[in-house]
Amino acid sequence: MKLELETIPVWDGVQSQSECYLCDLMAEAQKDAIAFHLGNSVMNPETRVRVNEYGFCTKHWQLLVAANKAQGVALMADTYLATTRTKAEGAINALLGVKRPRQAKKAIAAFAAVMRDREKGCLVCTAMQERLNRYLYTTCYLWGDDPAFREALRQGKGFCLHHFQLLLQTADQALSAQQYPIFVHAITETEVMNLDRIANDVSWMTQKYKSENMDKSWNGCEDAHKRGVDKMTGRHRVIDPLS
Structure with a gap:
């Protein structure tokens, strides 16, 4: 190592x-990371690609919102949501097409798998x-x-x-x-x-x-x-x- x-x-x-x-050092690390993603980096294409791919956990999305930098959060949320919709499109279409209980269960399981994969990252x-x-x-x-x-x-x-x-x-x-x-x-x-x-x-x-x-x-x-x-x-x- x-x-x-x-x-x-x-x-x-x-x-x-x-x-x-x-714990104190982690509080500072969290503060720095939140500030980074709400600063000039939000306009950096490379950073936006990483946000679109990995996003944030629930806690850190909420901390980003609580920082009162609405424009930066909106820019990230806009493309992150679009990427999420693209990744989940097949599973959502399968949900819309269910007609039988077994089919519904299979479609729900597929959508759940997409969401688990989508929610496992946090920058x-x-x-x-x-x-x-x-x-x-x-x-x-x-x-x-x-x-x-x-x-x-x-x-x-x-x-x-x-x-x-x-x-x-x-x-x-x-x-x-x-x-x-x-x-x-x-x-x-x-x-x-x-x-x-x-x-x-x-x-x-x-x-x-x-x-x-x-x-x-x-x-x-x-x-x-x-x-x-x-x-x-x-x-x-x-x-x-x-x-």
Whole structure:
């Protein structure tokens, strides 16, 4: 696995003391990809061909619309819809021609197959995935190459469970055979410590609502429910662009 290193954003991330700096970096990657597809690229024939072929997932079509750049979205939607109609024309004509139940089921199955193929791509998800791969690889690389980064990561707040899993999987490709198991142990130790911290915060939040604890300090746990959900699920997960 050979990827361009992204040392600056990863170093900034690990120093931010975020609950999961990979989630933060994915938020930026999503923002950048949305801005790209609503900027001058919308007039680029090569970009339009890619949009017509792959389009966006539901979430990212909606984010494009929410950006209030109506002309750009209209231009992309115009040709994307036309391409979709062309790809689905045969299946739609078969639906229009059904006369028997068995024929209807066959036509519906054919149309469903066209739609599954049409909906499996997303240019924003793909751009995010490419950035995530580089961030994961860089995190592992820096851990193996820079003792200061290794210590900063050890003292950090870990990752959401989703990105923690991906980081473990990436380590096999980014680190030497000698470093790999040491990294797995070290990063898991940090993750478990921070999962315990979150669990304690959430537990205290549940107790804080009891009448006998109303006057006691929140101990910084006012947002523990949010941090707990973020830790379990991740705030900015990439949907597999090919699923």
